[in-house]
Amino acid sequence: MSDPHRSTVDEADKATERQSPDVRAALPLVPSPAQRHRRGGRGFSSALRGGRVAGLDGLRTVAVMLVIVYHVEPDPLPGGSVAVDVFFTLSGFVITRLLVAEYARTGRIGLGSFYRRRWLRLVPAMLVMCAVIALLSVALPLPLLDGAWVAAGLAAASVVNLVRAGESGPYTDITAPLSHTWSLGVEEQFYLAWPLLLLVLLRQATARSVLGWVAALCVLPVLWRTVLWDPTAAHRIYNGPDTRADQLLVGALLAVVLARLRADDPRLALLRRWAGRLCWPALALLGLIAWQVPITEESRWNPVWYTVGFLAVAVLSATVVAALDLCPRSWPSRLLSVSVLAWVGRNLSYGMYLWHYPVIRLLSDLGVDGGRLLPAGIVVTVAAALASYLLVERPLLRRDRFRVRPLEPVATPARAPAA
Template sequence: MASTPDSTAVAASERSTAVTGRRRTAPAAPGARRGFPSATLHNSRVDALDGLRTLAVALVLVYHVDHTLVPGGSIAVDVFFTISGFVITRQLLAEYSRTGTLALLPFYRRRWLRLVPALLALCAVCLVLATTTSLWSFDGSWQAVGLAATFLTNVFRAADSGSYGGPLAHTWSLGVEEQFYLLWPLLLLGLLRRLRARTVLLCTAALCVLPFLWRCVLWHPDAVHRIYNGTDTRADELLAGALVAVVLARLRQDDPRLRLLRVWAGRLALPALALLALVAWKVPVTGNAGIWTALWYTGGILAVAALSATLVAGLELRPDGPLSRLLGFAPLAWTGRNLSYGIYLWHYPVVRLLASLDVEVGLLTGTVVLTLAMALLSYYLVERPFLRRARRHRT
């Protein structure tokens, strides 16, 4: 195992003691001084997580084409939330460990460059189709574009007692993520500046429970749309990923607790994935299933967050494990890294477009082919140029 900054510093101190006869205290690495000694060691992309993104977006696509094939396929969005919370928090902690602060404006700029240009391109296409054709699937595009471009689709859906089904209805999840990206760095920076690292970890764990308690307070059969679309009621899924990032940054590489966590996360990752797959296959998450619906919209969301966090931890800590190697298969990883966002953006309007053209035979195949084509165009013509700009502005 390569030596960590801390072990190097200790070795230098011991050499100094041997020469002078006096023991000196070695200077701690910046991350160690701030209580997160491993923060900068866990800051690279994980191929298996990118492969997991591919599986998740494929599940969402199939669900929107024919939800009877995977009644619980919408939980793929829950998995996306947990991955996002983990990745963003890991990046924030690495920056804080290096610099002692978080550069919030550059962070928000990078998020804008990553998400907004491709979204605006989709919005423009929807408006063109709405104004130049009579396709019913693009009725209401002006309102849909306004909500999507301002990341307020989830707010509108949460307040809507019916089922909002505009051409960009799926952007509710982008609203949840963007609102989390807006608030979480501010809150995390406040915690990091005022509290010890251990207390930050405990506060993050406590925050994971609050949305569950809030859902229990809100629960009523008429509150399904409110709970499903609210950032406050879905935050535990993002915070579960954030908690994994805080725990891994907090533990030194030679900490026996990290070794224990690596063993158990590796063992539980595959069962967690299997349980998530079982829910997607058999459980009608968005249907009305009596008592099950009540259980799902209170504790079920937290349970999925815990399973997703277990899976993320296992893939992060066991990159050499069989599941990591499977999900890290190069085509899967490349698709998840580069196309998953475009696939998510385009698949729902494509489904509606083909439905409005009365395509029934080969609907799934047609959706996959057309969505991949649009995602490739989005990546090469829109996303990649702006991603280069985002990298140039990294701090």
């Protein structure tokens, strides 16, 4: 899973923190039109607004806990995998906000720096988890670990989703020990393609045109799923990076919209008001889906869910994300901004997602079952995530932070911002 995952930590704030104090002081919160011309912002006047949003970090914690409960007790929450959909939209939002902010500030997107940060944030922790599972498969004769080294290799290569998409019947055991990494594959494949496409749009189109293109891209996966839909194509649709792209792109569209609107734009005030009003209904509908819709099983919901359903959930998720970003004093924001929730979402949610599935299955193979499995699984998962954060993730990110040089604005040809 966005970032299912702390892969979606508010990186725009971190990118600004990496700048030296002199450089940060030289970058105004809302650049003037002349500054936007020189820096290549092309109408994204508010791209630098904001920073870390504690409510979004808390949302990550709630989402990853929902996934854990779903994998232990799927019967009470047959639609618990909807949390993955929330992660996708959240990932698209934060990553795009980072990219647009950098372009508005400097007139370019440092693709090398972006991919390096993504690699350091996601891959080392993944490789450690895969290595541990591969070693355990050699050392312990447990059902889960039979042939687990193959699944570990596929997960390390971020292709579990592609393997699962090619299976028309029941899923085989080839990816079973690490089958949850399918969502990480979808996100990482999106991260490879989206910055390149976004950079082309930002260079070639006005801000208004970028909005239109991103909105159009959100619709294409829906049309493609409608063409593909057949009960035998459920795995293809559920795991494909192309068929799940709209959920990430809806988050990207929200980021572009917010970057497009100036702080004093009445449309931003209107968006803030309606996002605040619709946040609770959106959360309630997402909860209803988790409670009542068997997403990964055959049911009467499948034709709707596997065509327009993914987009509908992305819109609900984007509504929640917009409210948390724009309405920090609302009750949903206050609840999700509780320090413990925010800290776990910011620092441990990615590790918890990585480790929870093999931990739960290992405990089950070792005889931990019934009412003990969920609390034991949460405790061991949090411990593994904390070790991953302290020993792998944080040291690498700190080392990279010291290596990053301040970004200097670059000159670009003057072009009047779009109305």
